[in-house]
Amino acid sequence: MRAAMNPIEDTTPSAPVAGAAAAAVRLLLGAAGRVILGGDCALDLEPKDALLLAYLAVEGPTPRGRLATLLWPDVDEERARGNLRQRLLRLRRATGVELVVGQAVVRLADGIAHDLSEGAELLARLDLSQAGGLAEWLEERRE
Numbered sequence: 001m002r003a004a005m006n007p008i009e010d011t012t013p014s015a016p017v018a019g020a021a022a023a024a025v026r027l028l029l030g031a032a033g034r035v036i037l038g039g040d041c042a043l044d045l046e047p048k049d050a051l052l053l054a055y056l057a058v059e060g061p062t063p064r065g066r067l068a069t070l071l072w073p074d075v076d077e078e079r080a081r082g083n084l085r086q087r088l089l090r091l092r093r094a095t096g097v098e099l100v101v102g103q104a105v106v107r108l109a110d111g112i113a114h115d116l117s118e119g120a121e122l123l124a125r126l127d128l129s130q131a132g133g134l135a136e137w138l139e140e141r142r143e
Helices: 047-059 064-071 077-095 132-142
Strands: 005-007 025-028 034-037 041-044 105-108
Touching: 047 064, 047 077, 047 105, 047 132, 064 077, 064 105, 064 132
Parallel strands: none
Antiparallel strands: 005 041, 025 034, 034 041
8 A cells, every 4th residue: 555645636526425424435447546535635556456346345245265375376265365354454554444345245344435437447557467366357347
């Protein structure tokens, strides 16, 4: 996760979402992986974080073990689950918001808006070589 928060440059209006707190968070998963916080700050996402959030935005609720294995296909399941736990913790600390919820099955938190319904190409700036076990999925979704 890149630590620096930048003033928002994107002026795309947010899609309507339920709840005041949730309305303050918007995922930009088209060209770049970013989280818009409170309408005035943007946090650039690391490729794994962007992939994780994009996968949940597109596919919906997913068993934690499956998601961990997709993100870290070259390690055993226990280590992959640990990696996922750490990544979610860092993401929550960096944003101050719980973006992903659930235990056995994880999903985006209620009311988190994203730009994928606006016809944007999924993570267009992310090279497939950075996608690891999700490279094939990403390529299929871009088509």
